[in-house]
Amino acid sequence: MKDSAIGVFDSGVGGLTSVGELRRILPHENIIFLGDTARLPYGTKSPDTVHRYALEDARFLQERDVKMIIVACGTVSSVMMTKPVFDGSLPYTGVVYPAVAAAVKKTKCKRIGVIGTSATIKSGAYEQAIKDIDDSITVVTKACPMFVPLVENGYTDYGNKITASIVEDYLSVMKQERVDALIMGCTHYPHLSEFFRDYLGDKVELISSGGEAAKFARRVLEAKDLLSDRTEEGKTELYCTDSVELFSENVETFLGESKNLSISKCVLK
Ligand code: DGL
Numbered sequence: 010m011k012d013s014a015i016g017v018f019d020s021g022v023g024g025l026t027s028v029g030e031l032r033r034i035l036p037h038e039n040i041i042f043l044g045d046t047a048r049l050p051y052g053t054k055s056p057d058t059v060h061r062y063a064l065e066d067a068r069f070l071q072e073r074d075v076k077m078i079i080v081a082c083g084t085v086s087s088v089m090m091t092k093p094v095f096d097g098s099l100p101y102t103g104v105v106y107p108a109v110a111a112a113v114k115k116t117k118c119k120r121i122g123v124i125g126t127s128a129t130i131k132s133g134a135y136e137q138a139i140k141d142i143d144d145s146i147t148v149v150t151k152a153c154p155m156f157v158p159l160v161e162n163g164y165t166d167y168g169n170k171i172t173a174s175i176v177e178d179y180l181s182v183m184k185q186e187r188v189d190a191l192i193m194g195c196t197h198y199p200h201l202s203e204f205f206r207d208y209l210g211d212k213v214e215l216i217s218s219g220g221e222a223a224k225f226a227r228r229v230l231e232a233k234d235l236l237s238d239r240t241e242e243g244k245t246e247l248y249c250t251d252s253v254e255l256f257s258e259n260v261e262t263f264l265g266e267s268k269n270l271s272i273s274k275c276v277l278k
Pocket of ligand 1: 049
């Protein structure tokens with residue numbers, strides 16, 4: 010079990026923010042990642058559809074004998090708060106709790122912003138999780154449905170005027186409400202963090218939900234004595250459900266030129 014891979018899934022390349030952080034903090038672990046690119050975006054779908062997709066994604070990873078599952082998708086994680094995707098036979102984490110725990114620690118003025126897909130914001134999951142920890146915190150939420158297509162289509166180059174103006178439009182409420190911590194509640198969003206930093210200034214802490222989930226997963230594996238004893242570098246297997254060519258371009262942008270990495274197409278059942 011210790012040498013089994015860590016399983017990670019998302020609707021697309023956003024979950025690579027978790028994979029990148031895992032590769033950085035746990036370099037000896039094997040990782041299996043599934044990006045369900047054929048059915049992206051999840052964030053505009055109904056909770057029932059998101060739940061059905063998530064069950065298939067999780068099954069794909071479970072069939073590959075993983076030791077833990079990271080749901081590196083803010084949309085699925087939010088929907089999962091009311092409808093769990095797992096039977097509890099494996100340790101797993103979504104991104105909501107790890108991101109919220111980090112934000113509550115970071116905010117000094119007790120004003121936290123949350124951005125995410127429409128489904129995520131509609132679910133109220135982040136807001137509820139923050140209030141469960143500290144009811145006196147003001148939470149400002151904003152659905153940002155244009156961000157995922159911008160990231161998936163490569164509009165991430167710093168200085169891109171289209172992206173900058175959409176960022177300004179979505180984040181103006183965060184400026185007005187003077188939040189000092191912003192949860193990027195969709196795992197795609199850290200790919201736009203230079204734009205967020207530029208617009209909000211460096212006094213606002215940006216919290217990567219996917220990155221925090223990876224750190225949380227390390228703590229879970231440590232506590233369960235499930236970290237690998239391997240001494241050589243781990244392998245990363247990436248799977249997507251649509252064109253490998255398109256996915257590969259994004260992978261290189263987000264993970265850089267990486268060794269020990271394979272990319273294949275798969276079919277979900
Ligand atoms: N990365 C997913 C999330 O965190 C993207 C959502 C989508 O597919 O719309 O919500």
